[in-house]
Amino acid sequence: MEQLYGIFLYGVFLLTMGGIYAVLTLGLNIHWGFTGLFNAGVAGFFAIGAYTTAIVTSAASERHLGGFGLSPAAGMAAAMIASAIIAWGVGRICIRLRADYLAIATLGIAEIFRLVLKNEVWATNGPRGISLIPKPFEQYAEPWNHIGMLLLVIAVVAVLYVLLERARRSPWGRVMAAIRENEAAARAAGKNVERLRIEAFVLGGALMGLGGALMAHHIKFIEPNAAEPISATFLVWVMLVVGGSGNNRGAVFGAILIWTIWSAAEILIARLPPEWAVKSAYLRIFLVGLALQFILQRYPDGIFRERRFRTAPSTPNREQPP
Amino acid sequence: MKRMMIAVAAGALALNGAAASAGDINVGSAAGVTGPIAELVVDIVAARNLAASHVNEQGGLLGGDTYRLVQGDSQCDPKAAVDAGAKLVNVEQAVAVIGPNCSGATNGMAQSVTIPAGVVMLSDTATAPSISDLDDNDLVFRVAPSDAYQGRSLAEHAWAQGYRKLAVTYANDDYNSGLAGVFASAFTELGGTITGNEAHEPNKASYRAELATLAAGEAEGLALFAYFGGSGITILRNSLENALFGKFLGADGMMDTSVIEQIGADNLRGNILLSQPASDTEGASYKAFAAAFENAGAPFVAHGYDIAFLAALAIEKAGSADRSMISAALRDVANAPGTVIRPGEWAKAKEAIAAGEDINYEGASGAIEFDENGDVAGTYSLNGVGDDGTWTPIE
Structure with missing residues (x-):
């Protein structure tokens, strides 16, 4: 019985973390899936969101800037605003770059953010990080504290999903797809491509900031190591590509699937003989790579393919010629 | 699926x-x-x-x-x-x-x-x-x-060994930056001078530029807070090759036999002091x-x-x-x-x-008496390179 309760609690943790990654993946989907912006700097916006909420919500401490005493909800709003502003600034400078150049620029910018946060010790406590970040529902007894956090994350993901689906179907979403598919044509049709690309960049950046803020509240602690590109940029890319770029459902599903494989693989690996103890941790990375190969061989466009727009409304099930 | x-x-x-x-x-x-x-x-x-x-x-x-x-x-x-x-x-x-x-x-x-x-x-x-x-x-x-103990202890040892002017460099991670901060303030409180205090990013191929800047302060030695594999060995090698620093102080992140193997016992003997929390290596x-x-x-x-x-x-x-x-x-x-x-x-x-x-x-790392925070107090030994080419405690 205790065993089942434990697995249930682990499931709650697993879905919470997967849900937080889903927020990041939805943000990246706006950039890459909708608009075709190759943002390789997810970790940068993640870090800005996480640090913003950490500073405005944590208790006063002589180790870092803080003591503003805002609630987590206000902290998350502040995180979204801060990362939106930064995304706007970054977008103004490098949004004209072609896909691969934008990738290099954003990768560099994310590292700059991480190193600034690491070295501005007066504000962020440098590599020692910010501790004692409040967590929503933490005053309730286990398991309700964890369940509360999970419900919050689910609610955030659900709201974002509904809004983004509407955005995708709206004229705005269709222009984004047009820019991605054929920028010259969109420009010829009189669309202000730069402005629209910046809009998408800001919106996606704000969601990544929100993801970072949720993560900071969930783990109650933030330090520069948490914004390393491997776990905060590339993992998010893997989630989006596996789930299906351009498809919001795919983004959410990919996040939860890849996080589950990543996390649960360790449970299997812990069963290996102890002589393997240290080596086996690397086996997990290998397993994730293997799963990725398998999924992408089987589903080259991601598990959920992008749903294309049709010019005229048509009844479902009859639109697809065989 | x-x-x-x-x-x-x-x-x-x-x-x-x-x-x-x-x-x-x-x-x-x-x-x-x-x-x-x-x-x-x-x-x-x-x-x-x-x-x-x-x-x-x-x-x-x-x-x-x-x-x-x-x-x-x-x-x-x-x-x-x-x-x-x-x-x-x-x-x-x-x-x-x-x-x-x-x-x-x-x-x-x-x-x-x-x-x-x-x-x-x-x-x-x-x-x-x-x-x-x-x-x-x-x-x-x-x-x-807690680092608060080790940084202070090393500063006191350095002072007792006659150092008055030191340069400090530390790997920019949570452990080494904390130690370096406590060390620098404790050494200054004792009356010593810190001629330069610079963070460095670990795992670089060379630290000549950083070390040349620090060496310009004419310190008597370099207090080096790093992990041996991350940047410690490279910094020792760069310092000795370019005659930028000859004397070193450090903490337990540097205590490894590979340091002696790669730099050479003769180059280090008498020139390096490392503090280590496993205070009593003579203890039962x-x-x-x-x-x-x-x-x-x-x-x-x-x-x-x-x-x-x-x-x-x-x-x-x-x-x-x-x-x-x-x-x-x-x-x-x-x-x-x-x-x-x-x-x-x-x-x-x-x-x-x-x-x-x-x-x-009574643990291998010390007596282990938890205080009300669940912390242990630290006592530290100083280690140098002994005649047999291993790390040896120094009185």
């Missing part, structure tokens, strides 16, 4: 059945197995496992149960540590968690997982002062002294551990052994694998007074506990 999911779920359930087999008592062993300090962790994990095998060879826990350390990879990243902790506490039903490595990982895992679950966490390597601040219901312990406890473990002098290895042994003692003292009783029992078995137990003496400890005696574990 569906079939795969079902297979995964079925596999997970089957494995969980196996994990819960009777006669095992699980303790989580979280470590940064992958990540930035992976090379230090190899020996630490081996030392923890040695403690577990000592327990199991000498009668096991309670009525003969197997003491099982379940490994989790905390990657030196708080995100990963929370994930690893959730698995250890919930899926593996760990009675207590030892580790993780790195202060940030410890901080995240403690606040988000083990404190809410009421599970004791006992770290071997977390040295950040902020861990003492946690509102932990007496559930977070550590045998690695350290010797007992060193006899059983090959690389006993490596950083935090003795601490790794101690936490695994202490967790077992606490379970034995509590008399059952009940999470809620571990905290009080841990204090009982670690703190004086009582029958002294040294590393490896599991059978003796088991007998003493069965006889109702109070016991006092």
Whole structure:
């Protein structure tokens, strides 16, 4: 019985973390899936969101800037605003770059953010990080504290999903797809491509900031190591590509699937003989790579393919010629 | 897809059945197995496992149960540590968690997982002062002294050795930056001068530019806070090759035989002083551990052994694998007074506990007396390169 309760609690943790990654993946989907912006700097916006909420919500401490005493909800709003502003600034400078150049620029910018946060010790406590970040529902007894956090994350993901689906179907979403598919044509049709690309960049950046803020509240602690590109940029890319770029459902599903494989693989690996103890941790990375190969061989466009727009409304099930 | 999911779920359930087999008592062993300090962790994990095998060879826990350390990879990243902790506490039903490595990982895992679950966490390597601040219901312990102690101790030693002007460089990570900060302020308080204090990013191919800037201050020596593999050896080599610095001070992150192998004993003898928390290498406890473990002098290895042994003692003292009783029992078995137990003496400890005696574990890393925060005080030795080309304590 205790065993089942434990697995249930682990499931709650697993879905919470997967849900937080889903927020990041939805943000990246706006950039890459909708608009075709190759943002390789997810970790940068993640870090800005996480640090913003950490500073405005944590208790006063002589180790870092803080003591503003805002609630987590206000902290998350502040995180979204801060990362939106930064995304706007970054977008103004490098949004004209072609896909691969934008990738290099954003990768560099994310590292700059991480190193600034690491070295501005007066504000962020440098590599020692910010501790004692409040967590929503933490005053309730286990398991309700964890369940509360999970419900919050689910609610955030659900709201974002509904809004983004509407955005995708709206004229705005269709222009984004047009820019991605054929920028010259969109420009010829009189669309202000730069402005629209910046809009998408800001919106996606704000969601990544929100993801970072949720993560900071969930783990109650933030330090520069948490914004390393491997776990905060590339993992998010893997989630989006596996789930299906351009498809919001795919983004959410990919996040939860890849996080589950990543996390649960360790449970299997812990069963290996102890002589393997240290080596086996690397086996997990290998397993994730293997799963990725398998999924992408089987589903080259991601598990959920992008749903294309049709010019005229048509009844479902009859639109697809065989 | 569906079939795969079902297979995964079925596999997970089957494995969980196996994990819960009777006669095992699980303790989580979280470590940064992958990540930035992976090379230090190899020996630490081996030392923890040695403690577990000592327990199991000498009668096991309670009525003969197997003491099982379940490994989790905390990657030196708080995100990963929370994930690893959730698995250890919930899926593996760990009675207590030892580790993780790195202060940030410890901080995240403690606040988000083990404190809410009421599970004791006992770290071997977390040295950040902020861990003492946690509102932990007496559930977070550590045998690695807070950096506040080591930085001060090294500054006092440096002063006593006659240094008055020093340059400082540190690897920009949580451990080394904290140490360097305490060292610099303590050395200045004593009356010394810090001619330059610069962070460096680890794992660069060369540090000549940084060192040349620091050497311009004409310091008598370089206080170097780094891990030997990350940047320490490179900095020593660059300094000596370019005659920028000839004398070095450092902390336990540099204590490794590979430093002597790569730089050469003759180049270092008389020129380097390293402080180390395993204060009493002449003590009976350290010797007992060193006899059983090959690389006993490596950083935090003795601490790794101690936490695994202490967790077992606490379970034995509590008399059952009940999470809620571990905290009080841990204090009982670690703190004086009582029958002294040294590393490896599991059978003796088991007998003493069965006889109702109070016991006092004297660890390989020090006497281990927990204060009200669950911290230990630090005493440190200074080490240099001895005639036989190994690290040797200096009086």
